[in-house]
Amino acid sequence: MNVPPEILSQCWFLAGPTAVGKTETSLLLAERIDAEILSLDSMAIYRQMDIGTAKPTTAEQQRVPHHLIDIIDPDEVFSTAEYVRLATQVASEIVSRGRSPLFVGGTGLYLRSILRGVFEGPDADWEYRLQLEAEEEDNPGCLHEKLKDCDPILAEKLHPNDLRRVIRALEVYHQTGIPLSAQQQQAARVPEETSGNVFWLHPERDWLYERINRRVDLMFEQGLVEEVRGLLERDPPPSRTALQGLGYKEMVEHLNGEMTLEEAREMIKVRTRQFAKRQHTWFRNLPECQEIKVTGNQSPLDLVDEIIVHSKP
Template sequence: MKQHAVFLMGPTASGKTAAALAVASQFPVEIVSVDSALVYRDMDIGTAKPTATELASCPQHLINIVSPEESYSAAQFRSDALTLINEICRRGRTPILVGGTMLYFKALHDGLSDLPQADGALREEIEQAAREKGWPALHTDLAELDPEAAARLNPNDAQRIQRALEIVRLSGQSLAENYNKRSPLDETPLPFLRIALEPSDRAVLHERIAQRFDAMLTAGFEQEVRKLLTQYTLSPNMASMRCVGYRQMWEYINGEIDFEQMRFKGIAATRQLAKRQITWMRQFKQTWPEVQTVDCLQPDHQAQILEQVSHWALQQQ
């Protein structure tokens, strides 16, 4: 079977899972999750993970594959996704890659830059400096080494500041110079149908985000995180605990903020995530041919996706 795949991209709360399952009800597909939070076991409520019934309704991959104590990189995703695409196509099915981790989509589609490998000693040195001076101070340090990279980062974005400092200090080059090292041979020469779910009214998406966060709280999100903290050896700097919602719940459980602050910060962080995801998709439209945009707020958006998948699937036969 010829290798091919469908991309179904969208911001958080845009209805990606429901749309993918609608496709699965009509076509022989298998879903590959493109979500850096769904990879973690026992993180179900705060990640809006598909329910047991939804997971059983269609083969779904790259969900519940690592411990919250572990990390999972874009390079690992790319390798796993390419293997899965090949296996799914061999089974005579269509892989549909669904999620909102846009870096993963880009890694799969365009390949990866030849970045320096993580250095444990340097990372600990950076984290220790952050504990002593705070991340805004390290953001200032980054600005001295790479002003362009620092200008794109929030002074409190610990994860990105840490990695940027690590790359610049290990390589002696700017972030842009490192990212430009990727070879065109790394690009994935597969036919993709690229569908972007995008809301026509950002305010409606924001209301969905707030409603979903409140539903998570009602469903026992706090209890889930408390259980994680007893079941695993975790720290706030781990990738799993930097996930939107989990970071704010950690602060609440640790007594750093009260419940209302946690709720406010959790919803605000999720809105910021959605904003970044939409920005990514708009950039994709400039560089990738034929990205199909579907308004996720339209009542017939699932029917539109089904029609596009049906037409494209016929072309791949």
């Protein structure tokens, strides 16, 4: 599945690691180019998961129209192909209104899938998925090892804790006998076919890490513990995918008595910094992405000015 080129050519993209300052920059950029914002965040899709996902506030969403936020409940399943399908529909509607679609977020897989297309693959085999989940529960890490055997290329790209995508890759191989990485490559649009304005904010590491630490502390002040406790009391309960999100996984471990509150806080900071490194890798490896250096001394308006200078007419 590919976004039609006539729509993609009118899209703007602002990516970057967590806590780099995408929200305020994107609001200013959207106002400058008369855009509506589409979330490029795989966790912002969930309702009732607000603090740990650092969603734009109600005031920010009223300032500029936002889309693809709060679209499913935490117990629901949502694939990358479904994201691309819905994003294509929303972007087309925005273009029909004479405005520009501006994708904003840090999920590299979503960004790549919008730019290059996504292989939809066979329907879900729920019985096989449950079998794999049981295997992982009995022997943590075994599914990623299994993926190394049948699709080493994709295994290299996926973190062992990214169980949703690891299981999907194993499922596709189980049903087709062809590695998912090979099928994705066949379906992908080459970078040269992608037009539009694609930017990513590349910050200084120490500056970003300090911002990450402050953001995590703020999440605790805003009530992250209570948010996760409420999620665990839901019926039906959140899916494993939802609870694997940064901040949520650690809080579940704390509420289950596996670590103290301060240990959970520090673990969230460590894992978020590690996640930011992986985000950098995603954006650096997409040649469509133009790098915008973030020194920590620029204002959001300065960053918008630089983006405009490097944009295509």
